[in-house]
Amino acid sequence: MALVNLLQQLVPIWPMILSLVIAASIFHVTYRKIATGLAKYPGPFWASITDTWRLFMVLRGRPQEEQRELHTHYGDVVRLGPRTLSFANPQAVMDIYSGKHRMRKSEFYSVQRGIRAGRSISTIFSTTDEDAHKRLRRGASNAYALTTLLQFEPFVDSTTSVLLAEIRKRWADKSGADGICDISTWLQYYAFDVIGELTFSKRMGFLEQGHDVGGIIEAIDKGLDYAGPVGQVPWIDYLLRRNPIKLLAGRWGLLSTTLTHVAFGAEQIRQRKDQLGDKIKESVADGRPRDFLSRFLESHYVDNSISEDQVMSLTQANINAGSDTTAISLRTIFYHVLKVPGCYEKLMGELVAAEANNQFADLETRLVSWNEAQKLPYLDAVIKESLRIFPAVGLSMERVVPPKGAVIAGNFVPGGTIVGCSPWVINYRKDVFGDDVDQFRPERWVEATTDELSRMKKYFLTFGMGSHTCIGKNISYLEMYKVVAAVLRNFTTLILQLGEESAFKYTY
Numbered sequence: 001m002a003l004v005n006l007l008q009q010l011v012p013i014w015p016m017i018l019s020l021v022i023a024a025s026i027f028h029v030t031y032r033k034i035a036t037g038l039a040k041y042p043g044p045f046w047a048s049i050t051d052t053w054r055l056f057m058v059l060r061g062r063p064q065e066e067q068r069e070l071h072t073h074y075g076d077v078v079r080l081g082p083r084t085l086s087f088a089n090p091q092a093v094m095d096i097y098s099g100k101h102r103m104r105k106s107e108f109y110s111v112q113r114g115i116r117a118g119r120s121i122s123t124i125f126s127t128t129d130e131d132a133h134k135r136l137r138r139g140a141s142n143a144y145a146l147t148t149l150l151q152f153e154p155f156v157d158s159t160t161s162v163l164l165a166e167i168r169k170r171w172a173d174k175s176g177a178d179g180i181c182d183i184s185t186w187l188q189y190y191a192f193d194v195i196g197e198l199t200f201s202k203r204m205g206f207l208e209q210g211h212d213v214g215g216i217i218e219a220i221d222k223g224l225d226y227a228g229p230v231g232q233v234p235w236i237d238y239l240l241r242r243n244p245i246k247l248l249a250g251r252w253g254l255l256s257t258t259l260t261h262v263a264f265g266a267e268q269i270r271q272r273k274d275q276l277g278d279k280i281k282e283s284v285a286d287g288r289p290r291d292f293l294s295r296f297l298e299s300h301y302v303d304n305s306i307s308e309d310q311v312m313s314l315t316q317a318n319i320n321a322g323s324d325t326t327a328i329s330l331r332t333i334f335y336h337v338l339k340v341p342g343c344y345e346k347l348m349g350e351l352v353a354a355e356a357n358n359q360f361a362d363l364e365t366r367l368v369s370w371n372e373a374q375k376l377p378y379l380d381a382v383i384k385e386s387l388r389i390f391p392a393v394g395l396s397m398e399r400v401v402p403p404k405g406a407v408i409a410g411n412f413v414p415g416g417t418i419v420g421c422s423p424w425v426i427n428y429r430k431d432v433f434g435d436d437v438d439q440f441r442p443e444r445w446v447e448a449t450t451d452e453l454s455r456m457k458k459y460f461l462t463f464g465m466g467s468h469t470c471i472g473k474n475i476s477y478l479e480m481y482k483v484v485a486a487v488l489r490n491f492t493t494l495i496l497q498l499g500e501e502s503a504f505k506y507t508y
């Protein structure tokens with residue numbers, strides 16, 4: 001009754017209320033469009049007044065393609081939000097990521113912090129604090145260095161052997177539907193198991209059990225499906241996952257907020273500490289293969305270069321940043337090898353010739369060592385081209401312009417603006433990779449002149465660039481070169497059967 005009375009009293013003044021709402025909206029739109037200093041940059045109208053436009057672009061499931069189309073339509077700089085610009089030219093890549101403007105990561109990354117017992121866990125990937133990042137990266141970089149790469153080979157070999165054994169047991173030499181392996185799913189199991197083995201000397205068990213054990217893959221995929229769209233409007237995170245009431249309930253043990261893979265990592269660290277006891281404070285130098293956890297624990301307990309929390313955070317970064325990315329990349333490699341006419345035959349030809357030339361030491365299990373894989377130029381070209389044409393990261397790698405502003409590719413950009421380049425845009429630049437960029441053509445990496453090749457390598461953005469460039473790049477190359485060569489050596493007749501290609505969706 002009271003509400004009806006109130007509405008009746010408002011009737012005479014509704015034109016005034018409506019005018020106020022319209023005036024406020026006009027002010028809001030004008031402010032966001034012009035006062036941010038980005039009015040001169042072209043882009044979709046709705047993007048210039050609200051970030052939710054970008055959120056919907058991500059939800060539509062093909063933001064990487066849409067961003068490329070926007071650049072084709074509007075040019076090298078596109079306004080993707082009231083305070084967000086996307087750049088497409090190579091000079092911008094240098095200006096944004098080379099470190100000359102000391103730009104920090106945007107809040108897009110904060111959305112990807114883990115949660116354990118109601119507390120957020122920042123990782124080397126998700127932190128937006130440049131000093132914290134520097135400390136973490138310095139403490140961890142030894143473990144990921146090219147010089148330690150070979151020490152990780154036994155971990156990759158053992159997971160690869162399990163993958164081969166499972167394929168053999170389940171599908172090899174079987175006819176009809178019994179002989180069809182959903183390689184896409186199994187490559188995902190492989191990538192997740194190998195990162196578990198590299199990090200904790202413990203596979204998560206996907207390959208052996210043939211399913212998503214403990215729902216870990218689902219949890220990580222859900223995390224990415226959440227982070228992609230929510231990262232466009234990061235404050236939404238504080239209403240949803242990082243809702244203070246929810247976090248408090250998590251701290252008090254009233255609600256389980258710990259993410260599945262975070263719990264898995266925490267359990268591995270606990271077990272390792274129990275197992276090592278007092279030996280945890282001793283340096284390990286007996287030449288045994290050492291996983292990442294062992295190296296991080298040594299950095300903490302022996303070298304004091306990272307904190308205990310950082311041990312947890314670094315192992316989490318491996319799982320979060322290193323599993324799905326490698327799975328996507330392995331899938332795109334196999335997809336192109338089997339789909340593009342002539343590619344499979346050429347690659348097999350290279351492997352057979354190498355075998356005939358006694359280039360491979362292992363004739364029994366047919367695993368391939370890192371050093372052997374490095375002597376296969378066509379394999380190298382196929383992997384590079386697959387990663388160029390289908391980079392695992394589909395959105396801009398966002399950075400924040402420092403308060404005094406910055407000149408990016410000749411354009412002055414005011415402080416506080418979020419700027420970035422997408423690997424899906426830069427990897428398709430004709431002036432870098434050639435006129436036939438839409439075509440999968442590994443030969444471009446073989447035929448290029450020295451100058452062309454160095455330009456292609458310089459702007460190849462699949463692993464990012466600068467101080468935040470992928471720390472696990474060498475590890476992922478180790479996995480990919482070895483497993484692709486080993487699968488092809490072991491199973492000589494592979495036929496591609498495509499499923500629902502249209503069901504493919506990208507949210508990150």
Ligand code: HEM
Binds near residue numbers: 125317393
């Ligand atoms: C083919 C596989 C992979 C791809 C395509 C990939 C791609 C990327 C990209 C593009 C970035 C930079 C993101 C940015 O600047 O916004 C990045 C960072 C990172 N990656 Fe990878 N990655 C892969 C595999 C791995 C693996 C195997 C690991 C761990 C073992 C890993 C760990 C990380 C970490 C920790 C960062 C953050 C580095 C920092 O900010 O300092 N990645 N990755």
